[in-house]
Amino acid sequence: MPPTYSTYLVGGAVRDQLLGRKVIERDWVVVGATPEILLQEGFQPVGQDFPVFIKNGEEYALARTERKSGQGYGGFTFHASPEVTLEEDLIRRDLTINAMALDSDGSVIDPYGGQQDLQQRLLRHVSPAFAEDPLRVLRVARFAARYAELGFQVAPETLALMRQLSSSGELQALTPERSWKEISRALMEPNPEVFIQVLRDCGALAELLPEVDALFGVPQPPAHHPEIDTGVHVLQVLQIAAREQLPLPARWACLLHDLGKGLTPEQDWPKHHGHEQKGIKAVKAVNQRCKAPRDCQDLALLCCEYHTHCHRALELRPQTLIKLFKALDIYRRAERFELFLSVCQADAQGRTGREHSDYPQANYLRGAAQAAREVAIQPLLERGLTGAELGKALEQQRQQALADYKAARN
Template sequence: MQIFKVGGAVRDHLLGKPVTDIDWVVVGATTEEMLAKGFRPVGADFPVFLHPKSGEEYALARTERKSGRGYGGFTFHASPEVTLEEDLIRRDLTINAMAEDDQQNLTDPYHGQRDLEARLLRHVSPAFAEDPLRVLRVARFAARYAGLGFTVAPETLELMRQLSESGELEALTAERSWKEISRALMEDQPQVFIEVLRECGALKVLMPEVDALFGVPQPEAHHPEIDTGVHILSVLEQAARHKQPLTVRWACLLHDLGKGLTPEEEWPRHIAHEHKGLKLIKAVNERFKAPKDCQELALLAGEYHTHGHRALELKPSTLLELLQSFDIYRRPQRFEEFIAACEMDARGRKGLEQRSYPQADYLRGAANAARTVAVQPLLEKGFKGPELGEAIKRERLKALKAYKEKA
């Protein structure tokens, strides 16, 4: 039995980056031997075990063969005869196909170290094209390591293009796709994820609503970058730069989908794109089964982001409607995330990245003014039921009028 550290732990160690998760491969062992040493089995499809003390995952060396469509369409074979090199060749990228023994001796049969130095994301073998999930994974790695100068090797991009055209991407489950998308959006440069997907043709398969934004012009006076797709990439870049959570990044990606529906003869204006885009945002939300908080913020940001930008001009009654829509009294965090999405949208414009966004503090102040209205005095005056609701609304409107006059 030989044990090797493999994959991301080896890659990140060689890059000088912190190693968080460690994967281990065991060569020359049987399931029975692992169980005898106290390892606990967890793999349903292939033999993976948890270490009795550390809890880390140890997998028996295995080979795989394509047997059906999609990510799950593989049969695996694990036995003591499977070599380390045979196990490594089934991996996606050369930089993920290296192994270290307990003496830190490197096994690198597919030149991963060379590609690390060349800053290339390159597939290990032609079998790469058998797994559609790898299109998303490579795009995610491109987003993670773009800051270090990594790019996708042309021949790997070509395989990703073939996969995108093959119909295999449609076989991916919503859960697997969302896992990769959500992780990619939380990388340092999530806009690179979208760029790579677009370059290999996967974006128009997975998110045609986002792909449709490229080439759609906006008024230059408000959007010096003009192209709506380029704007979305810039908004994502700002969201990452400002360390926004996943909810905000997802909303940033989808907020302008309605502009893809504007007839060409109306360009570069996009009248009512906020409302037109809601059905598209809903479709993307459902396609990937996004978490509820991501779905809700994306829809609200899509509908109201222009209200956010025009906050200082809004009538108190419109401002109150906006606050009610977000249920700021029970869901204050959601409104704060909406403000963040609006600010990222404003900063995601060429040459305006550093411009201040006074609307943010104004909206926070408005929310606080509405929240200061006390319900108890109205109850004491005998208001109840629908009448109480109307009385609270009147008082909040009065508070917002006073706030607007002071501001």
């Protein structure tokens, strides 16, 4: 006896197929079935909150409706039954371009104008229920970062709803884990700077990352920063990070490296003396609030405190280089040292007109680090040195190696 239910490909797989992009994962909606029917058909249950099943490595969810019942992302009551139609399931989705389906014949089912919005390059909400889920503010900004290169923009009426959500206090109900999932994914999109800009445009940046929002409108010396605005500079640094395909810890560090400039008193503008030290507390606060992974936290703190050391690398004395290398732990964390250099290079190139400028400081520090690493500890041990004496002698020899390196380069 043939099954009485119907399955439809939905969501991102339909959207990306219509855009001619690679489909990463396929999700299905099942209409006209019950959990018992799917279990009999060999589907494996995985959902806790609502009926979701796995078959052949792909996810199948029973068609469902949802109703707002509390605050935040989790504040919804779901109703799944064989009577729920495909259209009822699709209307609860966030954007029209995500609310399309393909039937078994490959025909597009598009009750809410998703194909037209694909053609017009618009990110538009499906229904007013969009405003019930604060996570959608982050999701839309992430989609804007993903599809900016195709010319997509947030529809004005959707941006207005996002502003409404941002001012409602609902964003504060998001758990750090849910927020971080969206932020981290967005930072890895082709245009992460668009994510930050869209959040700012709708007021969400001030709610979620006020330390970053505070950078906009803060001037820097035009001679060093032709773009002047610190917030604009951070967006440009993120652009370079994406261009260079830097990993997540580096992109997170790019976002937070200049937080200290948001703390400079206005009477001191456009100079920002000591912004590196001032920024440490702010970076720690953001790290903690977002519950960023440890590798992201550590690199962001190091880049905040020491990025200007890197920019002045050719002027640094051997003693200062020793302290820098100790802070960066170059002897055990070579990979993190490379990420630090890449963030500093992105910072240098993330300036108007300097996007492709040379950054000799990176190779200079690589060579200096190698010179310090090549100092052998064995001869010192053979001299019977131990403990503090050994540490002091090793540091002296490394300083001499760095002095020799500096002399040879000049």
